[in-house]
Amino acid sequence: MNQTGRFLCVLPLLFLLSSGVQAKALTVMISGGFSAAWEKLAPRFAAQEGYKITTVSGPSMGQSPQAIPARLARGEQADVVIMVGDALEKLDKAGWLAKNSRVELADSPVGAVVKKGTTPVNIKTEQALRAALLQAQSVAYSDSASGRYVSGQLFAKLGIAEQMKSKAQMIERIPVARVVAEGQYALGFQQVSELLPVAGVTFIGELPASVQYTTRFAGAVTKTSANAQEAQKLLRYLSSAAVQESIRATGLKTVATPQAATVQ
Template sequence: MKKFLLALCAAGLLGNSVAAMPVQAAELRVMTSGGFTAAYKQLGPQFAASSGNTLETILGPSMGQAPEAIPNRLARGEPADVVIMVGYALDDLIKQGKVIPGSRVELADSPIGMVVRDGAPKPDISTIEGLKQTLLHAKSIAYSDSASGVYIQRELFKKLGIEDQVGAKAKMVPKIPVASVVASGEYEIGFQQVSELLPVKGATFVGKIPDSVQSVTRFAAGIPVNAPHPREAKALLEYLSSPAAQDTVRATGLEPVAAH
């Protein structure tokens, strides 16, 4: 009996020592596109502090020809543990076999908004006619090279019946935030997802475009095949999509998926 008790004590001590041994932290490589970046920059450090893992963040658009675009990075073989991007662009990567299908999580919805340069008059774009007149009278218009800009270029101007009038003065701005070229005075007004407009200094947020012509972009995340740290990546995705993250999601101009 005495030997049995000594064995149990020894096992208990061994168990405690194993539990006390530090678990090696993982460095997760996260590729994120602009729409969810403001929220991620706040949520990421919270996850790192609670998990002990570290995050290496790589910024790039969800689509397009730029070398920095997430699909182009993956095509070159760049490693990643997590990709955060426009939902339908993520779906394309899943179909191509580059992202694990069952890893997809919904993160947030992102509506389109407009900015002007700080100090400039804020036009009323809350109605279709107000938006239409603003576009017609603007000297120059900028929009992004991601989901919101593709919609504006291919659909919004047509819906408003002003494609011919504004086509020559409306330009797609690649790689950089649209609000930055408005803040510099290069363009008079700019359109992009609200969450990408708000963080830029020097530009004033005017408002969202009307619901009847709005295009809401769903942001989602997934784990690429051959991710170096899939278990830790899954924990990060669970945190980013958790109820605890929703206040931050709202504060950065996004709309929680659960609200719809």
């Protein structure tokens, strides 16, 4: 986008500020898998609509106080939550979300990284992946959906669950690629969209299709939101055809049939 385009994008927000009209404010709680796309799209939406957006980051699940369910449980306020679909469903069943407000946003496959400068390993087939895991001195995986799959199912599918117990470690809160970049672990697994933004690593590919695990990311409006219509507009924007190229550029995949939110 050129300088003229950028200026035109922020005109709605500049008008609100100059006229003394208070911009609509939205607070969005979001987990890591959709964050790279969000960082691109949130400023565009804010400028387009004249909204002020506050972003609160945290895992979709897990025991840390930063996890989105924990934040909501202790009274932190949000208008929109964007997270792993299964975890979002649990929030819905627990009564945290506005009725029928869920919107499917993107699918995220699991991939792997090694430290930049080291020789990339082959994980293109089940056999190659199994060999890479057995040969790695240490392996890291996340504390979210992808990590639960890696530790709870993938190792068993490959027949190496026992061998991995002593050298595979769950990483809480921080991106797996970061500890690989620091040399703490030789091989790291997480959703591709969380691996690609981290410097100091080499992305070696997605898991083979036969053992791949795809995580759905979705968003919803909270039941306590005072800006439900604006929150709904945001989710419609994030699921629209116009932003899919930006979403795919972060390692996510377009949902086959995105659905628009209807808040009740």
